Amino acid sequence: MQDTKNTILDVAEDFIRRNGLNAVSYKHISDVVGIKKASIHYHFPQKKDLVNALLLRCEQTYGCEYQSIASSALSAPEKLRKIADVFKQGTVAGKVCLMGVLSSDLTSLDESSRLILEKTAEGTVATYAAIFEQGRAEGSMQFHGSDHNAAYSFFSMLIGAQIMARVKGGAEALQAASDAVIDGYLIN
Amino acid sequence: MQDTKNTILDVAEDFIRRNGLNAVSYKHISDVVGIKKASIHYHFPQKKDLVNALLLRCEQTYGCEYQSIASSALSAPEKLRKIADVFKQGTVAGKVCLMGVLSSDLTSLDESSRLILEKTAEGTVATYAAIFEQGRAEGSMQFHGSDHNAAYSFFSMLIGAQIMARVKGGAEALQAASDAVIDGYLIN
């Protein structure tokens, strides 16, 4: 992929994760990239094309990162802490995860974007669920209900905490909240 | 307060909780209310005035509802389930709680709105924390860390679940996730 195209995606992701989809325009992006907004339209004719590219790239990037964590030799609680740390880094930078922001602006999304978002969310919960399954199997964690429900609530907590942390508490609050949750899973 | 002013707030709250602040305009609201957008400006000169009125009204409404739950004779887990049910009702209606949507659009808010939002979030967490404290005191609940951190993570989970539920899982997923979390607190 071209360098400009990647730069556009970088800048767009940063803006959108900070401000939300509807607060970001092609003008904002092009000003930072250093080109004219018409040039953005050359790479991404419509805004939904940009959003879809962002979602797919994010699925790649974070999907890989989560997979890498999930397939490591760590214990399940350690894996959860690594995931929480990814969210914490976002919060430190004043950003919300792309899935979180775009889900908040769900009704503004094109149907195609919604489908990608749904698939990505599904995959993320599945990856988390595998970690909860591991925790139960290796005897390091206990929790009520299914792996899936535990994963869903953990994921929800991180997204909600990322959103609320900017209002009150900051990254420390997110860290404290996720630590409290993970500690609650521990058996020893 | 006048009837029109309240109707404007009702419609605005509905729109904003469904679509996010930046996706809602005075035109959208006035069309549903049945007046012209200039008339909205009479009641709320600037958008921030509308947002602040919404936040204060919501703090009243839900603040009272939470206080009512908190000061009831129920056990702590039962109180948490009642709170989760309030969020579930929002999800059933396709809405996110006002604090959640506005926090997502945080950087678009006026400084005055941010302050109200911060105060409201603080109060909400404090109300929840008192329930966790009760749970520990009455011996119905166990959890790691402080009341505050447990409350913060519970609140975050509900907001995140409300956002994610629209993408995947719906109200049943929110219900299942919050049940799993609350069940994890139970001692018996």
Added chain:
DNA sequence: GTCTATATAGAGATAGAC
């Protein structure tokens, strides 16, 4: 691939008549 220029639509907001 990037530019200038433009079309079109919608936003927030104000002035002044009724």
Added chain:
DNA sequence: GTCTATCTCTATATAGAC
């Protein structure tokens, strides 16, 4: 308190020159 009319700005998007 609501209206019409208007201002100004910005949004998405396209056409066509370079």
